[in-house]
Amino acid sequence: MSLTHTTSQALFQRAQQSIPGGVNSPVRAFRAVGGQPLFLTSAKGAFLFDEDGNRYLDLINSWGPMILGHAHEVVEQAVRDALPGSLSFGAPTRREIEMAELIISMVPSVEKVRMVNSGTEATMSAIRVARGYTGRDKIIKFEGCYHGHGDSFLIAAGSGAVTLGVPDSPGVTKGVANDTLTAPYNDLAAVQTLIDANPTQIAAIILEPVVGNMGLVPPAEGFLQGLRELCTKEGIVLIFDEVMTGFRLAKGGAQELYGIMPDMTTLGKIIGGGMPVGAYGGKAEIMNAVAPAGPVYQAGTLSGNPIAMSAGLAALTYLNEHPEIYAHLQQITDKLVNGTRQNLQQVGLNYTVNQVGSMFSLFFTDEPVTDFTSAKTSSLQTFGRYFHEMLQRGIYLAPSQFETLFVSAAIANELADEYLAANLEALQAATA
Numbered sequence: 001m002s003l004t005h006t007t008s009q010a011l012f013q014r015a016q017q018s019i020p021g022g023v024n025s026p027v028r029a030f031r032a033v034g035g036q037p038l039f040l041t042s043a044k045g046a047f048l049f050d051e052d053g054n055r056y057l058d059l060i061n062s063w064g065p066m067i068l069g070h071a072h073e074v075v076e077q078a079v080r081d082a083l084p085g086s087l088s089f090g091a092p093t094r095r096e097i098e099m100a101e102l103i104i105s106m107v108p109s110v111e112k113v114r115m116v117n118s119g120t121e122a123t124m125s126a127i128r129v130a131r132g133y134t135g136r137d138k139i140i141k142f143e144g145c146y147h148g149h150g151d152s153f154l155i156a157a158g159s160g161a162v163t164l165g166v167p168d169s170p171g172v173t174k175g176v177a178n179d180t181l182t183a184p185y186n187d188l189a190a191v192q193t194l195i196d197a198n199p200t201q202i203a204a205i206i207l208e209p210v211v212g213n214m215g216l217v218p219p220a221e222g223f224l225q226g227l228r229e230l231c232t233k234e235g236i237v238l239i240f241d242e243v244m245t246g247f248r249l250a251k252g253g254a255q256e257l258y259g260i261m262p263d264m265t266t267l268g269k270i271i272g273g274g275m276p277v278g279a280y281g282g283k284a285e286i287m288n289a290v291a292p293a294g295p296v297y298q299a300g301t302l303s304g305n306p307i308a309m310s311a312g313l314a315a316l317t318y319l320n321e322h323p324e325i326y327a328h329l330q331q332i333t334d335k336l337v338n339g340t341r342q343n344l345q346q347v348g349l350n351y352t353v354n355q356v357g358s359m360f361s362l363f364f365t366d367e368p369v370t371d372f373t374s375a376k377t378s379s380l381q382t383f384g385r386y387f388h389e390m391l392q393r394g395i396y397l398a399p400s401q402f403e404t405l406f407v408s409a410a411i412a413n414e415l416a417d418e419y420l421a422a423n424l425e426a427l428q429a430a431t432a
């Protein structure tokens with residue numbers, strides 16, 4: 001059963017000489033679970049292939065974008081068709097209008113939208129616009145939510161951060177940190193307290209409407225609605241960061257699923273069909289503050305890139321025209337989640353499995369997981385063992401407890417059965 005990773009290990013040694021930590025994004029490094037990252041060569045449908053010729057069932061899907069499965073013919077053909085045109089113009093194209101119109105037709109609250117190159121750019125730009133529009137400086141974010149690596153968002157979780165604004169990352173200035181206030185997720189009273197302590201100073205509240213970045217944590221009943229009401233009352237811009245949930249939980253994202261309209265929305269991941277794309281949008285009145293329509297500056301040399309737009313447009317069009325995909329994703333994920341719970345029972349373990357649509361997480365804690373504090377009660381040691389037991393059985397999970405899993409449409413019923421068989425063995429081995 002033992003898979004060998006000798007080529008990946010050699011490449012990782014080499015990578016560390018020229019790339020910090022050997023990776024171009026820290027989540028890839030497998031640090032949280034111990035061991036070394038795999039170097040991949042190709043992917044097709046539900047499967048990944050590594051440098052040592054091993055095959056894995058993929059539950060990360062590039063951290064969300066590959067919702068249709070890898071190397072989907074419709075997306076790849078769109079890229080091939082676009083290639084003879086140009087790799088880049090830095091000038092307007094018809095495809096950007098088609099992309100904007102499609103996003104507006106799919107995402108309920110978006111009336112105007114600006115394309116950027118990553119989720120990080122989308123969230124950084126959105127809070128600048130919210131600040132410019134309201135003339136206020138501070139923002140509220142939630143402990144354990146991730147909004148990319150912009151300075152304003154790298155604020156330590158934990159109660160001290162609320163009052164002190166201590167940066168989580170060296171390199172973030174005190175000034176920036178002081179403008180970011182944090183509250184526990186699902187805690188409306190804490191948000192009210194922050195607003196009361198900073199009257200007419202809060203420009204925006206930004207959150208993941210379903211959190212994927214502390215493991216999967218759903219919004220409590222009434223939480224999103226409560227934030228909507230607070231923001232309306234206080235003149236605060238409500239930003240749903242749907243970089244993960246957009247086009248995944250429904251074609252209109254979490255805002256469609258829960259029926260709550262934010263003022264602004266940030267998008268990424270699926271929107272590029274696998275290419276580096278992000279977007280931010282919202283009410284026309286707010287988006288008209290963006291240059292050159294308005295005074296808030298935001299720009300991008302490669303924004304709206306023709307190849308990236310072609311890939312994204314193909315992926316979104318496919319999702320828009322095949323709404324049955326969401327029913328399939330729900331059914332397969334229900335099967336994975338119910339099966340995991342049955343396996344846990346069979347092994348005699350009492351752990352928490354959270355799910356919304358095609359996102360789910362297994363936490364090694366017997367407490368309900370509703371925020372960052374409860375997520376942190378999970379045994380990271382057990383998770384690390386479980387991760388490696390799954391990897392040895394050809395299942396590629398996110399290499400951290402604090403990440404969600406993403407199901408793709410390429411995972412058919414038989415593959416779900418394979419996953420659950422591996423899951424039972426891995427749970428037994430990890431907790432023995």
Ligand SMILES: *Cc1c(COP(=O)(O)O)cnc(C)c1O
Nearest residue numbers: 118119120146147148241243244
């Ligand atoms: C991934 C993610 C981001 C950052 O997107 P990048 O493309 O990695 O910059 C922002 N917000 C959320 C909710 C994300 O999941």
